Amino acid sequence: ELANIGVVGLAAMGASLARNLAHHGNTVAVYNRHYSRTETLINEHGDEGKFIPSKTLEEFVASLAKPRTAIIMVKAGDPTDQMINALADLMEPGDIIVDAGNAYFKDTIRREKAIRARGLHFVGCGVSGGEEGALKGPSMMPGGTEESWKTLGPILKTISAQAEGEPCVTHIGSDGAGHFVKMVHNGIEYADMQLISESYDLMRRGLGLSVDELADVFAEWNKGDLDSYLIEITAEVLRHKDAKTGKPFLDIVVDRAGMKGTGTWTVQTALSLGTPVTGIGEAVFARGLSSEADLRAEAQTKGLAGPEPEGAFSAIAADPEERAAFIEDVRQALYASKIVAYAQGFNEIEEGAKEYNWKIDLGAVARIWRGGCIIRAKFLNRISDAYDSGEQFGSLLFDPFFKAAVEGAQASWRRVVARAAEAGIPVPVFSSSLAYYDGLRSKRLPAALIQGQRDFFGAHTYGRVDEPGVFHTLWAEPGRKEIKQA
Numbered sequence: 001e002l003a004n005i006g007v008v009g010l011a012a013m014g015a016s017l018a019r020n021l022a023h024h025g026n027t028v029a030v031y032n033r034h035y036s037r038t039e040t041l042i043n044e045h046g047d048e049g050k051f052i053p054s055k056t057l058e059e060f061v062a063s064l065a066k067p068r069t070a071i072i073m074v075k076a077g078d079p080t081d082q083m084i085n086a087l088a089d090l091m092e093p094g095d096i097i098v099d100a101g102n103a104y105f106k107d108t109i110r111r112e113k114a115i116r117a118r119g120l121h122f123v124g125c126g127v128s129g130g131e132e133g134a135l136k137g138p139s140m141m142p143g144g145t146e147e148s149w150k151t152l153g154p155i156l157k158t159i160s161a162q163a164e165g166e167p168c169v170t171h172i173g174s175d176g177a178g179h180f181v182k183m184v185h186n187g188i189e190y191a192d193m194q195l196i197s198e199s200y201d202l203m204r205r206g207l208g209l210s211v212d213e214l215a216d217v218f219a220e221w222n223k224g225d226l227d228s229y230l231i232e233i234t235a236e237v238l239r240h241k242d243a244k245t246g247k248p249f250l251d252i253v254v255d256r257a258g259m260k261g262t263g264t265w266t267v268q269t270a271l272s273l274g275t276p277v278t279g280i281g282e283a284v285f286a287r288g289l290s291s292e293a294d295l296r297a298e299a300q301t302k303g304l305a306g307p308e309p310e311g312a313f314s315a316i317a318a319d320p321e322e323r324a325a326f327i328e329d330v331r332q333a334l335y336a337s338k339i340v341a342y343a344q345g346f347n348e349i350e351e352g353a354k355e356y357n358w359k360i361d362l363g364a365v366a367r368i369w370r371g372g373c374i375i376r377a378k379f380l381n382r383i384s385d386a387y388d389s390g391e392q393f394g395s396l397l398f399d400p401f402f403k404a405a406v407e408g409a410q411a412s413w414r415r416v417v418a419r420a421a422e423a424g425i426p427v428p429v430f431s432s433s434l435a436y437y438d439g440l441r442s443k444r445l446p447a448a449l450i451q452g453q454r455d456f457f458g459a460h461t462y463g464r465v466d467e468p469g470v471f472h473t474l475w476a477e478p479g480r481k482e483i484k485q486a
């Protein structure tokens with residue numbers, strides 16, 4: 001018997017995907033550069049389904065039924081390029097190579113073009129959900145041709161997560177569309193995580209709640225509008241105690257956030273598309289600042305002036321009613337900021353689709369994010385409803401449901417941002433999201449002044465509110481005459 005699917009690269013993610021495929025009736029060819037990993041997989045999990053292990057890539061390709069379909073799960077960058085080329089050399093026209101790593105979408109566009117020129121299909125597929133997701137059901141975002149989706153779709157549907165009975169996988173669009181959407185998913189993940197962390201900081205340092213009290217707060221929040229995987233695991237992380245010291249786990253962890261680059265790509269891409277993703281941007285910068293170890297240490301020795309955040313809200317904390325009201329304010333601030341971050345992320349997908357000629361169904365993207373992925377959340381149902389409604393709108397913030405949600409949350413949101421500023425607690429995503437919202441709803445922005453300055457120092461011209469055309473004022477000349485340039 002030949003395999004209907006193959007997996008190349010059997011580290012944690014690859015091995016989990018291979019097992020998931022085998023659990024769902026697929027015959028899975030498996031190959032790893034060092035055979036020991038293949039052996040381990042077969043020894044430990046060989047009885048979970050049908051695997052065909054190979055020692056060489058030639059044997060691996062020969063063990064696949066046509067059209068041969070191989071999923072690569074190796075390190076991003078050069079190792080991925082090398083494996084794609086090695087496979088392409090052994091495969092035949094019509095065969096399908098799938099890259100399921102976190103590749104940069106422009107690399108995927110380049111690779112797809114090169115592989116298509118050789119008559120094969122190349123699919124860049126975003127996979128979210130970590131190791132457990134890969135094993136038990138990830139959310140998957142494949143790009144590539146319609147034709148490759150005909151073969152790949154039914155296989156991926158067997159292993160994806162399910163949300164309300166629907167598989168969390170859809171054909172996102174051609175070439176790099178899948179990896180683009182996965183990139184924005186990760187950007188939103190950064191914003192979500194930072195928002196939760198800002199909430200934590202306000203309530204821990206400012207209000208003085210203990211980690212156990214905070215775990216209860218987040219567990220409670222998880223029952224409402226904020227119901228999501230990240231809120232759920234936050235409660236668990238908060239409750240966890242360090243075995244060595246007995247201290248809260250959070251107090252023994254170095255406060256420098258790592259990152260592997262997908263958040264940065266999301267922001268770089270948004271900058272080149274001209275789409276403001278302020279929430280994601282501030283989340284990436286907040287991780288950056290946290291990791292500036294030397295600068296932060298120097299700041300401690302320099303003693304920069306400012307309010308003392310510890311116990312800044314102790315008066316509020318002393319009154320049970322006020323305390324509960326403050327916690328509710330933080331919840332609302334988180335909800336409103338989260339809506340802004342998603343609105344911005346979906347705008348980036350829309351702009352990316354225009355730039356790269358993809359037809360992306362935003363409602364379908366929201367639907368496949370309801371299960372399996374790291375940002376899975378109940379509120380994605382509302383996002384898919386909004387995009388599926390057929391109404392045309394430029395921002396999720398204009399959709400009646402989200403418009404009303406932000407309206408309801410905004411008094412709290414403003415109080416939280418103001419109080420955080422007074423207490424000296426940084427809330428970059430709360431405050432930048434609010435600034436974006438207020439910028440969006442402003443009838444006139446101070447951008448008119450910027451245009452005046454640009455025209456003054458560089459003759460960069462401006463438009464008039466009362467007449468079409470391009471204008472320049474002769475600032476250096478007496479009388480400052482205005483000339484119409486076009």
Ligand code: 6PG
Binds near residue numbers: 130189258263374
């Ligand atoms: C997922 C995650 C995953 C990502 C990690 C780490 O959707 O399963 O996004 O793809 O690699 O979350 O990302 P950072 O190291 O950049 O935080």
